[in-house]
Amino acid sequence: MTQDLAPIPELYVSYDSAQKLKAEAGDLISHDLTPRQICDLELLMNGGFNPLKGFLSEADYNGVVENMRTADGTLWPMPITLDVTEKFADTVEVGQDIALRDQEGVILATMTVTDKWVPNKSREAEKVFGADDVAHPAVNYLHNHAGAVYLGGPVTGIQQPVHYDFRARRDTPNELRAYFRKMGWRKVVAFQTRNPLHRAHQELTFRAAREAQANLLIHPVVGLTKPGDIDHFTRVRCYEAVLDQYPASTTAMSLLNLAMRMAGPREAVWHGLIRKNHGCTHFIVGRDHAGPGKNSAGEDFYGPYDAQDLFREHQAEMGIEMVDFKHMVYVQDRAQYEPADEIADKDDVTILNISGTELRRRLSEGLEIPEWFSFPTVVEELRRTRPPRASQGFTVFFTGFSGSGKSTIANALMVKLMEMGGRPVTLLDGDIVRKNLSSELGFSKEHRDLNIRRIGYVASEITKNGGIAICAPIAPYAATRRAVREDIEQFGAFIEVHVATSIEECERRDRKGLYKLAREGKIKEFTGISDPYDVPENPELSLETESVAVDNCAHQVILKLESMGLIKG
Ligand code: PPS
Known part of the structure; x- marks a missing residue:
């Protein structure tokens, strides 16, 4: 191949024109780019996606999806599309210019909208990613994150996305x-x-x-x-x-700065x-x-x-x-790496390999990572970011009816963990959260979800920073609990504990007198009486409280944490 190092075309206008365009673009309808779109835009503007001149038009998109070629026959395997919500698409006319802003609101580019269409996402998934299966991260993105409408058209670059790191x-x-x-x-x-x-x-x-x-x-x-x-x-x-x-x-x-698919x-x-x-x-x-x-x-x-x-x-x-x-x-006998298929004497030598999964296990359990596998400086860096499980943050998430014993068990657990020491412990109890974080919220589905997402956000920050978060809300909806789990598991373990006290028992105890009021219709939308509760299907732990003392319930949680390697026995 002959090397061509002549400059390639970029989509930026000159500095002076950019200043003018930026001022004018302030009046345009603007789209706030997602993190993935910002990556795509950067590579469009700086020529990384040359010869594309903007987000794909409908004809180019169809060609790329069907046979990896834009409408003029140029080889291009990946749809680079600007997905937006239906609501936003309704405000845009074909032929109109729009401003593209980063997440802080800075205008990075303008785009002349030449095309607006509703893509067949299942077709895109099949053809581009090989299957319409949300286990594929890009298919999951396509169906669960990307907007329903695509806009296409040429881009005029004003400035590069700003990076503060490296x-x-x-x-x-x-x-x-x-x-x-x-x-x-x-x-x-x-x-x-x-x-x-x-x-x-x-x-x-x-x-x-x-x-x-x-x-x-x-x-x-x-x-x-x-x-x-x-x-x-x-x-x-x-x-x-x-x-x-x-x-x-x-x-x-x-x-x-590529967004991989x-x-x-x-x-x-x-x-x-x-x-x-x-x-x-x-x-x-x-x-x-x-x-x-x-x-x-x-x-x-x-x-x-x-x-x-x-x-x-x-x-x-x-x-x-x-x-x-x-x-x-790694061929141990020769102390060197070799391509697996070129080892002629593979039955006579010792071949070593550590998979990505095994590496993660060794890091999380603080086990040895041999020198033949990696460099000590790299291992040291990885260990700093991925300390063994017993030093990582985690979240214990209690869920159950009002009066089921969540708060009492959560308090006992908190005290036991504080007695052990080593990591800061924060209790996000239902009542406390409603006083401090969610005081304006009621008990509609929408408000309950908002309340739980807020708890999840705080718990994920605590977990990320190496602390222990104990949450004890009712959290009646399985889908919301799952979303919180996903938020937290990026940073550490999530242990869902179902406090499985029956509604009859909670009502019999009626510690706060709320069930009586709910029966009389004086409290509306009361969980278990006049509002739903999705019983957890696969919690890490389910606690029977009716014949077991609080201390014993908290102890069961401690044993679970120990068995998961999160605390040392
Ligand atoms: S949720 O659904 O998770 O947002 O609820 P949560 O924030 O945990 O609820 C906290 C306490 O609010 C009291 N309460 C009610 N619970 C259920 N339904 C209705 N309508 C309601 N109104 C007030 C109740 O005492 C909850 O306290 P706990 O600690 O669970 O007993």
Whole structure:
């Protein structure tokens, strides 16, 4: 492949025009971009998605979805679409200019709306991601987060999205092209990653550079990656820690603000085109490139080498060459990494491998991570962010009828945990929250949901920062409890405890006299009497309180926490 390092077209106007346009755009209808759209817009504007000139029109979208080509036949595998709500779409006419703002309200660009349509999302899921299955993160996004209407049209760039982190490590395609020109790098092989680099990656990148006789660009994604991935702050610190393992004169590292879709084969082709735009001549595609994990039947969405096959098919047209790699494993007898399929004597040697799941287990349990697997500096960084479970934050979420004993057990649990020490403990009891956080709320479904989401938000912040949150609201709706669980599990464990006291028993106890009032109709929408309660289907723990003392109930929770490794016995 011949290298072309001439500047590529960007969508920005000049500085003076941008100032003028920005002032004028203040009067336009404006759309607040989602985090994913901000990533897409940045790469549209800086030429990372060249030759696209804006968010896809309907004709381009249909072509891309059906056969990976825009209406004029250009190869482009990924729909870059501006999804908006129906409500917003109703305010926009085709032909109109709109302003695109970041989440703080800064105008980044304007777009002339040439197309407005309701996409067939199931078709998009089938064709682009291979299945209409929400176990795929991008399909989940499509159905559960993306707006119902797409707007398409050319974009005029006013300014880049602002990044406060790792500024010196971010480069536009033209900045990288200029760097390669300046350094005289005529062949550059790019390595895409969303994970920390361990020794296997280092070996793979060395081999790739040797094979292609090229310089190496480590090009990690810091936009959006797969849910549950290690955050990019930690990863960049890890990359910086291993960079001195590479010869500085032959290797560069730059951060790419891409929102990944985890679309396997199509994603590999897309990644290749993006790297071509960044001035690279070669691109490494390994095993299961940009794989989304298992589908809802527990099977892989794509074959491990499907991405390599699709890339190979299109590489001549793409103008970037693939360096394909098989799975790298450690051969203990020779103390080196080798591609798994090239080990001729595999029955006679000891092959070692640590999977991503095993690595996470070792980190969460504070177990040894051997030197043959990773670099001590990387492991140290990972341990700082992922301390063992017994030092991580978590949330215990009690749910049950009013008067079921939630508050009493939660208080006893709090005191026991405080006695143990080590982590700050916060109790978010139903009554306390309603006094301090949710005093304006009543007991309609909408208000109860809002109340629980607020509790969930506070608990997730506590969990994120290494504390223990104990929540004790009624939380009658299963869907809301599930949403809170999702919020918290990004940061630590969520233990749902159903205080399963029957409604008859709660009414018999009637500690606050509320059941009597509810029966008399003096309190409306009373849970269990005149309002629903979804019994938890799979709580981590269910407590019988009718024949068991409070102390014993709290102790059962402690035992559960111990068995989950969250507290030390
Ligand atoms: S919810 O549904 O989770 O938002 O409810 P929560 O905030 O936990 O409720 C706290 C206490 O409010 C009292 N109360 C009622 N409960 C249920 N339904 C109605 N209509 C109602 N009105 C007032 C009740 O005493 C709850 O206290 P607990 O601690 O559960 O006994």
